[in-house]
Amino acid sequence: MSFCKFCGGKKLREFIAHEKMLGLGEAFVYQECLSCHSLQIKEVPEDLSPYYPSEGYYSFLPLVQSDSFRLFLKKLRMRMFLKWGISWKSPSYGYWLKRIYRSFDDAIADVGCGNGQLLYELHAGGFRNLTGIDPFLKESSLIAPGLKLIKSKLEEVDQKFDVIMMHHSFEHLHDPVEELQKCYDSLKPGGRLLIRTPLANCEAWKEFGTNWVQLDAPRHLIIPSLEGFEALVSKSGFRLKEVLFDSTGFQFWGSMLYERRLNLVEKSYAGQFSKEELAQLNEKALRYNQEGKGDQVCFFLERKD
Ligand SMILES: [Zn+2]
Known part of the structure; x- marks a missing residue:
């Protein structure tokens, strides 16, 4: 893949991201679009099932x-x-x-x-x-x-x-253009589409880099930035009605766990944060949302016809 799947930009920065949620540590090549700053995995692994264990996946x-x-x-x-x-x-x-x-x-x-x-x-x-x-x-x-x-x-x-x-x-x-088209085809005229997704180019990404918990390699194949998503929608039959930030304290404490080389499944994180710390991180997330800096959003779209 030599172009951004959201804006079509051809200048991409490659970097390595490791599987961290399960603690497998496997490395994957990701790309950041230098134009819109959306993220995408370079090559989709042929078999993703090892990364979705049937036991315990939420x-x-x-x-x-x-x-x-x-x-x-x-x-x-x-x-x-x-x-x-x-x-x-x-x-x-x-x-x-x-x-x-x-x-x-x-x-x-x-x-x-x-x-x-x-x-x-x-x-x-x-x-x-x-x-x-x-x-x-x-x-x-x-x-x-x-x-x-x-x-x-x-x-x-x-x-x-x-x-x-x-x-x-x-x-x-893996293909946002195709996915929007499928949604368009399955909606009645004037139908509404809600997409809740992590958001690239957010503060948590800038602060934590590849330890950002919602990078989530290799499960997250595409992560749009606001700019990238707007470019995607402009080429579709939808209009973007509203963007609502709904990130939580997870963007901080999840990423901090990865910095400490802990994963999310072994419960090794119990006791890593006090109740007060978690409350503070949730408050910080609310502030980020109000300032448009959170790491996930709700995109509200509507079919144009
Ligand atoms: Zn782009």
Whole structure:
């Protein structure tokens, strides 16, 4: 790959990034675009499965279902939050949900849904037309009326959606132009697209370099900068409606663990940070978000037609 997958820029700086989350230490060549500062892996490994262990990878833990009392509460809270604007005990993901919400009947797809927990929470909250899509599911299943999980790729699902969401799955794909086109093709006219992704060229990248926890080699194949993502969208059938920073203290403490040569799976990090330190890092993350310096964002897009 000799050009930036986001802006098409041809001047790329190569560097080595090591697998750190699992502590494997394997080296991979990455490229930073000198024009837009997006990041990408130079060559996608043929077999990525060793880097997604089936035991314990967070997106495939068992789905936790609520009892009927909790279902009742969740429905009430969701209605209060989305219909009446009351944010008492509103869901932690409410900040992006309220921006894409129009109706509980909207056909919503979550691409790269993992175990489907997020969709289950939306179902519990009263949404009635939910589809999880993930080629890495064990099998397709109907979790509840109005909530199905399909073992498939988006382009193979024969349905059009009002909303497509990608919660930290976009960066695991290798061709952003193609992925945007697939989303376009699977949305109804005027359909909405939410992409939540790490953001290149952020403060944490500048501070921690290859120890930045969300570089996440070799799982993250592409990481857009703001400029790179805007260039990508300008060549697509979408318009970018809003960019919302939602980074957390993880950008700091995760990266600090890597600086200390610790990984994220062996629980060796327990006790590395006090409660006060973690609270301070979360506060710093909030400040970064307000200043547009955080290491992850929600991109809200809309089909132009
Ligand atoms: Zn670029």
